[in-house]
Amino acid sequence: MTSSPRLAIRGGRPVRRRPIPYSAHGTSEIGDREIRAVVKVLKRRKIFRFLNDPKISESAQLEAAYRKYTGCRHALALGGGGTTALVAALVGLGVGAGDEVIIPGYTYIATAAACLVVNAVPVICEIDNSLTMDPADMERKITRYTRAIIPVHMRGTPCRMREIMRIARRHKLLVLEDVAQANGGSYFGRKLGSIGDAGAFSFQHYKVITSGEGGLVITNHKKIYQRTTIAHDSAMVFWARDGWKVRPFAGENYRMCELRAALGLVQFSRINDILARCRAIKRRIVAGIADLPQIELQDVPDPKGDCGISLAFYLPDAKRARQFSEALNKEGVPNGTMFNQGIPDRHIYCHWEYVMNKWSRDRLGLPWSRAVYKGHAKYSRNMCPQTLHWLGRAIALHLHQHLTNRDADDIIRAIRKVAQAL
Numbered sequence: 001m002t003s004s005p006r007l008a009i010r011g012g013r014p015v016r017r018r019p020i021p022y023s024a025h026g027t028s029e030i031g032d033r034e035i036r037a038v039v040k041v042l043k044r045r046k047i048f049r050f051l052n053d054p055k056i057s058e059s060a061q062l063e064a065a066y067r068k069y070t071g072c073r074h075a076l077a078l079g080g081g082g083t084t085a086l087v088a089a090l091v092g093l094g095v096g097a098g099d100e101v102i103i104p105g106y107t108y109i110a111t112a113a114a115c116l117v118v119n120a121v122p123v124i125c126e127i128d129n130s131l132t133m134d135p136a137d138m139e140r141k142i143t144r145y146t147r148a149i150i151p152v153h154m155r156g157t158p159c160r161m162r163e164i165m166r167i168a169r170r171h172k173l174l175v176l177e178d179v180a181q182a183n184g185g186s187y188f189g190r191k192l193g194s195i196g197d198a199g200a201f202s203f204q205h206y207k208v209i210t211s212g213e214g215g216l217v218i219t220n221h222k223k224i225y226q227r228t229t230i231a232h233d234s235a236m237v238f239w240a241r242d243g244w245k246v247r248p249f250a251g252e253n254y255r256m257c258e259l260r261a262a263l264g265l266v267q268f269s270r271i272n273d274i275l276a277r278c279r280a281i282k283r284r285i286v287a288g289i290a291d292l293p294q295i296e297l298q299d300v301p302d303p304k305g306d307c308g309i310s311l312a313f314y315l316p317d318a319k320r321a322r323q324f325s326e327a328l329n330k331e332g333v334p335n336g337t338m339f340n341q342g343i344p345d346r347h348i349y350c351h352w353e354y355v356m357n358k359w360s361r362d363r364l365g366l367p368w369s370r371a372v373y374k375g376h377a378k379y380s381r382n383m384c385p386q387t388l389h390w391l392g393r394a395i396a397l398h399l400h401q402h403l404t405n406r407d408a409d410d411i412i413r414a415i416r417k418v419a420q421a422l
């Protein structure tokens with residue numbers, strides 16, 4: 001250790017002086033093709049999808065592209081976003097008042113919000129060293145009121161779907177995959193979102209590809225698809241094709257518009273290239289640091305299916321994680337610890353204040369109101385200590401397709417330097 005070069009944090013020369021570039025994945029690719037596609041819709045002056053024949057409708061084409069890509073029989077594009085995709089899919093699954101839905105303690109607050117919007121009670125379970133849902137704790141959280149489970153493929157990492165599906169089937173529970181952060185990822189050859197009963201995608205600015213705002217639901221079940229479609233348009237019965245067996249009910253308006261779909265469709269044509277490059281960069285970095293005994297890499301349930309959009313590793317405790325993170329930043333490699341009492345990160349359950357405090361949107365106090373809910377879901381900041389433990393020890397780096405091999409090599413050198421010197 002005495003021969004290690006001096007850390008930048010102690011006045012030494014940083015590994016990297018030029019900033020490591022930052023970039024959002026799909027958004028950074030927006031170019032002439034996207035612009036032309038959107039302008040084409042404007043010139044056509046038919047922005048409402050149901051005015052266009054499905055052969056030319058961009059919304060319909062986006063759905064067809066996702067059916068082919070994921071192998072699912074049905075796809076529905078949504079204008080709202082990943083949140084509305086989750087809401088519509090929950091309605092599609094028949095989940096609502098009186099039901100519990102198990103979600104991980106590490107996900108964007110939107111996953112919890114979607115449950116609340118359909119008046120279902122979110123029940124929070126632990127994550128494990130994959131930074132995704134811990135199947136064993138998920139099973140412990142099942143009660144007689146549980147209807148559905150939402151595994152979330154966080155930061156492009158596939159969840160432990162084999163275990164999750166096995167438990168879900170045993171208890172006859174529905175599975176809705178939240179694929180908002182893992183568009184294009186897979187799990188042992190199957191596209192994420194196609195493994196459970198339904199999958200919900202987001203095309204928001206920060207996701208793998210974007211339509212500005214937007215989302216999409218996939219499913220293999222006709223009834224779930226038809227219910228999801230009814231939920232996404234208050235007048236769906238009027239546009240729907242004949243022969244629908246599902247009795248209509250009130251929907252909202254989450255329709256996709258052709259402008260967004262046109263943008264999303266061009267972005268979709270780029271997804272494989274974006275992911276291939278992210279994966280190559282991540283493989284290179286992982287190979288360069290895997291032998292370090294000072295750090296423990298995130299356990300990725302299927303590294304081949306991982307999107308490669310982030311890298312995470314653990315230090316032995318939160319204090320050392322903070323020291324490591326600061327030292328690595330000073331070496332010129334942007335990174336962050338994942339749980340820090342000072343920063344109210346909305347991806348961690350203890351910072352979801354309207355869930356923690358059961359703040360309802362209505363007078364009755366739904367969805368927790370005794371009038372409809374007979375269960376006993378409780379929330380507290382310390383309810384998932386294992387989740388806070390893994391997040392507290394974790395350091396994460398954002399990866400993207402514009403990082404060069406030289407950038408990756410500098411990242412490797414900086415991580416090695418800090419690991420060996422601290």
Ligand SMILES: *Cc1c(COP(=O)(O)O)cnc(C)c1O
Pocket residue numbers: 080081082083084107108110111152178180181202203204214215
């Ligand atoms: C972004 C995100 C959502 C919500 O997507 P929006 O398009 O912003 O509504 C849902 N779940 C997760 C895990 C997300 O990261």
